[in-house]
């Protein structure tokens with residue numbers, strides 16, 4: 001598949017003179033991510049950070065992609081290509097992500113509503129992400145409304161939570177992440193989890209696949225799972 005044909009139909013259909021800020025962001029990301037870097041990945045990290053900063057500081061047309069769930073934070077896909085994935089994540093207070101890695105991909109997180117908190121974790125034995133066993137908290141900081149955070153596995157594992165009743169963030173992954181590790185801070189156990197979307201391109205059609213980390217949808221509700229072994233089920 002090409003990068004363009006995985007972009008939201010809304011974004012593809014609008015004419016060149018009627019682009020919304022989000023459409024412009026997606027177009028610029030496609031351009032930026034088409035450039036191979038010396039480091040061996042697509043897209044210049046600083047240029048992409050600038051694009052994200054510019055968008056989150058000044059715009060609110062992401063709101064069309066916001067869908068919340070009473071039980072879990074939601075991942076709502078805006079655009080996807082072979083080399084990046086852009087989504088809106090809607091958080092309610094008490095819906096943290098579990099401690100997780102990012103599969104050696106780069107992750108940008110722009111807070112567009114509310115206020116988030118990011119907590120870093122490293123292995124106790126090495127004080128970085130290359131060890132084994134138990135984790136420890138290494139750092140904790142807010143991601144303020146209008147600002148963009150950035151993380152890689154080299155920096156830390158992390159979890160995110162909303163400090164306000166509702167928060168919204170725009171997450172960009174390069175490359176797309178389809179599954180990741182979840183780390184139990186008490187036991188050091190690592191669980192493999194598939195990542196899904198609550199909505200794709202503003203549509204809930206895909207709701208019968210995983211919504212986020214921990215919930216398996218049933219006909220009318222979401223049931224919590226406590227997976228302790230590697231899970232790759234859809």
Ligand SMILES: N[C@@H](CS(=O)O)C(=O)O
Nearest residue numbers: 075097109159160171212
């Ligand atoms: N990386 C998480 C959200 S966050 O906690 O960074 C996800 O994609 O679901």
Ligand SMILES: [Fe+2]
Nearest residue numbers: 100102107158
């Ligand atoms: Fe994350």
